[in-house]
Amino acid sequence: MNIAWGITGAGHLLKESYEVFKTLAQKHQITTFVSRAGEEVLRMYGLLDKLGEISNGEYLREIIFEREAGASAPKAGRFLLKKYDALVVSPATSNTVAKIVRGIADSLITNVVAQANKSETPVYIVPVDLSGEMKSPLPYHIDRELCKKCDACPPKDACPEHAISDQIDLLKCTGCGICIDLCPYDAIKGGNVRLKVRDVDARNIEELRSMDGITVLEHPSGILTVL
């Protein structure tokens, strides 16, 4: 099968999505489409470099980044040429879901969803903000109440990306985790955060469920059942 995988800028279910696609890549060709926010968030969670294990750059195994894809994203036209058997968007942010249910196609991922629908390519979407409360992983950050602002800061000196000052620059951090054990005050944290799903996001997902050509999956593991 030729599968298209859309990644948006959600930390939630990102690692789980990556694991599923790593499994699928053993049998199928996967083209990865990555939103601008998706690229940043993949880097923060240490997954950007690993994407090469899934999409090695050959035709239909490329990584297509939104920042390089152009405003009209001509590569989305591949769907109209019937190059893909399925499109999976996992994880899908609330932002991307909101646009899809309104018929907006002004970003890479919303555009590929629109082209997939127009070419009657099946679309599977794993939205992150389903309902109620959820627990989401955090990228590395400094607990400013624990940080003693030491003159010599071992995490800062060791960071290969020079991402650490009095805080971690998440646009530079690659999530490698080298810093975690180096702070004598345990001021560098990862962990999880609890958050409430907004009503508007839950309503949008209900609308998404009713759209023709789109199947909503509750978890990335569901992809292995449908493909």
Ligand SMILES: Cc1cc2nc3c(=O)[nH]c(=O)nc-3n(C[C@H](O)[C@H](O)[C@H](O)COP(=O)(O)O)c2cc1C
């Ligand atoms: C570390 C981090 C994690 C995020 N996780 C989520 C998330 O789980 N769900 C979500 O809807 N947005 C999340 N966002 C916010 C989105 O990245 C943001 O809304 C972005 O505009 C989405 O763009 P996209 O839909 O084009 O990818 C996160 C942002 C950051 C910095």
